[in-house]
Amino acid sequence: MARRLELHDWNDLPSTEERGDGWAVALGNSIEVLEKLPPRSVDLVFADPPYHLSNGGTTCQSGRRVRVDKGDWDQSNGLLADHSFQLGWLQACRRVLKPSGTLWVSGTQHVIFSVGYAMQELGFHLLNTVTWFKPNAAPNLACRMFTHSTEILLWAAPMRTKPLAHRFNYREMKQRNGGKQMRDLWLVPTPGPREKLHGRHPTQKPLALLERVIAASSNPGDLVLDPFAGSGTTGVAAVMAGRRFLGVEMDPAYLDLAARRIRAVEAPPGAEARAG
Numbered sequence: 496m497a498r499r500l501e502l503h504d505w506n507d508l509p510s511t512e513e514r515g516d517g518w519a520v521a522l523g524n525s526i527e528v529l530e531k532l533p534p535r536s537v538d539l540v541f542a543d544p545p546y547h548l549s550n551g552g553t554t555c556q557s558g559r560r561v562r563v564d565k566g567d568w569d570q571s572n573g574l575l576a577d578h579s580f581q582l583g584w585l586q587a588c589r590r591v592l593k594p595s596g597t598l599w600v601s602g603t604q605h606v607i608f609s610v611g612y613a614m615q616e617l618g619f620h621l622l623n624t625v626t627w628f629k630p631n632a633a634p635n636l637a638c639r640m641f642t643h644s645t646e647i648l649l650w651a652a653p654m655r656t657k658p659l660a661h662r663f664n665y666r667e668m669k670q671r672n673g674g675k676q677m678r679d680l681w682l683v684p685t686p687g688p689r690e691k692l693h694g695r696h697p698t699q700k701p702l703a704l705l706e707r708v709i710a711a712s713s714n715p716g717d718l719v720l721d722p723f724a725g726s727g728t729t730g731v732a733a734v735m736a737g738r739r740f741l742g743v744e745m746d747p748a749y750l751d752l753a754a755r756r757i758r759a760v761e762a763p764p765g766a767e768a769r770a771g
């Protein structure tokens with residue numbers, strides 16, 4: 496029998512959704528979907544929001560100069576409107592987080608300062624600023640600055656408490672790091688073709704990154720939420736690790752892709768590449 500997500504008003508979620516054993520991805524705007532969830536019901540949020548960088552610039556893809564165009568959802572509406580967007584969804588996430596839960600947000604220089612400031616405005620308690628180093632980052636074609644090869648992951652509790660209430664699987668992280676305390680610099684390659692078997696998303700995160708986030712800050716059975724599910728990487732990592740998962744995605748094509756990827760890891764082994 497399917498494991499229920501155990502959200503009291505689950506039936507109020509948008510009717511267009513994909514779901515399976517202990518997971519669902521809802522189609523819609525994340526703020527509107529999150530409004531339907533009970534307060535303090537989520538153990539862990541991972542959010543990879545729009546970075547607002549698709550504004551006519553160029554980047555290097557497979558050795559060629561191409562325009563940065565991730566989609567309409569990634570276009571900037573100006574500094575203040577972009578900041579107010581970040582504030583809005585962060586506030587919605589803070590409401591649904593349990594006091595023992597935490598929130599991770601990924602970003603580059605285009606967005607991370609706004610996200611960090613919004614988190615401080617809302618009363619989040621910042622725990623770490625993890626630097627994700629991509630050893631296989633694309634070269635910089637302009638040669639007028641250093642090659643971009645990192646992203647920031649802000650990790651925060653919904654509020655400051657004494658003693659600290661948040662989940663951190665310290666021992667597991669230390670064990671994964673050869674018996675030494677894990678530091679806040681993580682080397683993880685960008686996803687290869689084996690993680691794109693079910694289709695492509697322009698900003699897909701590596702499975703290994705999400706596996707570590709989920710292992711560090713949640714327990715089996717916990718509910719993991721991704722308000723910007725995209726290709727469903729968070730859902731894949733969550734289901735593989737025995738967590739429950741709720742994703743929100745506003746593009747039906749990406750919703751389908753996310754569902755295909757999550758179903759593949761529910762199925763017998765071998766269907767989805769396990770990240771190293």
Ligand SMILES: C[S@@+](CC[C@H](N)C(=O)[O-])C[C@H]1O[C@@H](n2cnc3c(N)ncnc32)[C@H](O)[C@@H]1O
Nearest residue numbers: 524525543568698699700723725726728744745
């Ligand atoms: C940066 S991508 C996330 C990629 C994802 N981490 C992955 O590994 O595939 C952001 C996603 O959020 C979706 N999105 C943007 N604004 C949204 C909103 N207000 N509500 C729900 N989804 C949104 C976009 O369609 C896009 O797929």
